[in-house]
Amino acid sequence: MLAKASRLGFLDLPKSARESVYSYLLLPHQEDDITTINYRLEWPYLRDPSNTTFARPTQIDICFCPPGAFESGHCDHEKLGLEAEHSEPHIYTRYKCHGPEVHFTSPGETLWVMQEALGQFNILRPATTAEVKSRPSSAILQVCKQIHGEANPFMYRARNFIFLTGPCPRGRYQAYATLQWLKQLGSIARANVESLSLLVQPYEEDCNTEDMKKSYVELGAFICEQLPRFKWLYLEICDERVHYTASVFSQLLEREGVSIVTQRTLRNGEFGVFASKERFLDSFEVIKE
DSSP: OOOOOOOOOGGSSOOOHHHHHHHHSSSOOSSTTTEEEEEEEEEESSOOOOTTOOSSSOOOOEEEOOOHHHHHTTHHHHHHHHHTTTTOOOOOOOTSSSSEEEEOTTSSSSOOEEEEEETTTTEEOOOOHHHHTOOOOOOOSSSSSHHHHHHGGTTTTTTTTEOOOOOTTTBBHHHHHHHHHHSSHHHHHTTTTTEEEEEEGGGGGGGHHHHHHHHHHHHHHHHHHHOOOEEEEEEEEGGGGEEEEEEEEGGGGSTTTEEEEEEEGGTEEEEEEOOOHHHHTOOOOOOOO
């Protein structure tokens, strides 16, 4: 009798062949692909955090977070909630009060992408069918542990991630949300993130531009320490009044192989590509009134 031909499974293929499949399924098919991740913010300790509360550079909101809540981070919410019941009302101050909770939209929910950035308000639109299909599907990662380990890095390589949300009480905290997303990734995923995008305008962070600058310092430090494959930071500068805050990202250029791309939308989309810390800092000329 003839021996039955044995069936080859996917894992029997050479690793190079499997990686070709991962590349096709998970890497972007367009060089300029931007992968949008939606998030929303919840303010557990602000009094009536309406989306219309911010209307001026100096924002005043009443907060009920307990003393030391910021240092407590995002742990033990039940305990913090009990303490907040007896907390004295005070003016919310970033980096002293407990900040917003960041919730990232699940893949099954509607994807909203950027149509136009307009300072206090960003105009978002539902993604087209083609834009949704361009997003990587994690289905193959769920087949087995080995495939998950092999394919997971391809979910993050060559993708330019941008984080977008709708109106928020004290600003959109975009850099903060980006940092929280990076922190929740596993070490393998973080090791394969190569590109990030940020909108540089007053309400992307907080109403206070110094807090905005500090949030950029934190994000930049994390990129330097935790993202070994990082190559590109894209900055869309939508407001010249706060463009100088992005100068702190010069720390990224101390590492070989990293570049920063700036686009100034108020200057007819003027582009700049910087691989040198000195040239990047020189680009932040004084804006005359």
